[in-house]
Amino acid sequence: MPRVKSGSWKAAGFTAFIFLLVALAIGSVNFVQFIVYFSAVVFNVVYLYSVFPGSRFFSISVANFIALYTCLFSFFVTANFSFVSGELLGVGYFMPILGFFGGTWINRKSIKSVVVEHRKNAKGLTVRSVKWLFPISLIGVVTFFVPENTIPVLWGDVIFFASMGGITLVVSVVSKDVATFLLEAGLLFEEFFLRIEMLVMPAFAFLTFYSMNVMIFGFLYRIIDHYSAVTHFSIQGEVRAISFLDSLYFSIITLSTVGYGDIIPVTDAVKAVVSIQIVVSVMLLLFGFSEIMSYSRSGPEKREQK
Known part of the structure; x- marks a missing residue:
């Protein structure tokens, strides 16, 4: 296994923060489970980032992938497998992750060759990539047909582990495609952030x-009322x-045309000011x-002339 690069720790830290x-947010993970999950996520990201030479934004795609998997796992457990104990849920949670990393380790040479090819001839995400x-979606849909309240708990555990x-089997078999998908997503993130770097000043x-x-109209609301x-x-x-703070808050929600309804203008004078602000x-x-779009489309030479 190659030496872990410094960027891998940044990737692991970012992913661990997202997982935190x-x-x-889930709120149902006890301290021991959290430590186990947290350590596993950090280890897995360091491993994946060091073995496969992805882009510098590869960590973002990995973080998003693991966070999305965690959210979906929590959703399906709440909806279809709420009767499964916490220990069994922990084992089930790690099964696809271990299957994926086991598959990537077995196919690491072929995955590296695919990575090099994609970096030279990046085609972006396609139907084949996903x-x-x-x-996997089919298995998730089938779990909704599990009669949760009419089957013994033991059979429920069996169905959970079967799912x-x-x-895990699917992810292990297609681990090469999953790794390629994550690397392609990392390249897309890199291209996206390189583009928006040019928009920092106009933004x-x-x-x-x-x-x-926000401030001018917020001040007006406060002055008129006071x-x-x-x-x-x-x-x-x-x-x-x-x-004063409520006036600024009301100015923000008026500017965004959200209209929560917690603050309502009741006089014609303020209603007129609200209409002007909108x-x-x-x-x-x-x-x-x-202006931001025109700035992004103009070349560096035209910007210097301006």
């Missing part, structure tokens, strides 16, 4: 005007004075997006 968010998802075993300019819009004898807002169903915001969004 997933585990905290064909392995169809049998995870089927997924920052747009964000500046956006924040000015220095008049009439209360202009209904907050949480109660007509009362709007605070029009200004739409114009800012349209022209701002247009």
Whole structure:
């Protein structure tokens, strides 16, 4: 096994951070399970990143892949296998992961050759790249037909392990395709981030005007309400004075045209200001997006001339 590169630890750290968010969001993972999952994820990413020379954004595709698998696993367990014990769920969770890494280790030479070919002649993601998802999706759909409340718990455990075993078998057999898919996704991420690097300055300019819009109209809402004898807002169903922070919050949700309904203008004067902000915001969004796109399409020479 090749020496682990410094980038592998960054990849492992990023993936571990994503997994931490997933585990905290799920909320049903105890401390021991979390440590085991966390360690396994770090080890697997370091292994995969060091064995296969992917792009510098390969870690993002791996992190997304593992996080997505964790979310789907939690969904199917909650929907179809809530009766399975935590220890068995842990074993079932790791089965496809171990199957995948076992398959990549067996086919590591052929996968490396595919990686080199794809880096020279990148064709992007195709139907062939994701064909392995169809049998896995079929297994997931079949689990919805399990009569959860009418079968013995033992048979439920057997069906759970049979499902995870089927997924493990598929992932092991097509591990070459899965690894290629992740590497292709990493190349796409790399190309995407290289493109958006050129848009940092126009995006920052747009964000500046956006924040000015929020602040100016937020200040107006606060000033109108604070220095008049009439209360202009209904907050949480109660007509009362709007605070400084609430005025900025109301400006943001008005600018984005979200309209949660927790803060409502009740006087014609403020309704008129709200209408003006909505029009200004739409114009800012349209022209701002247009300017960013025109900047991205112009070459470096034209930018220097400007």
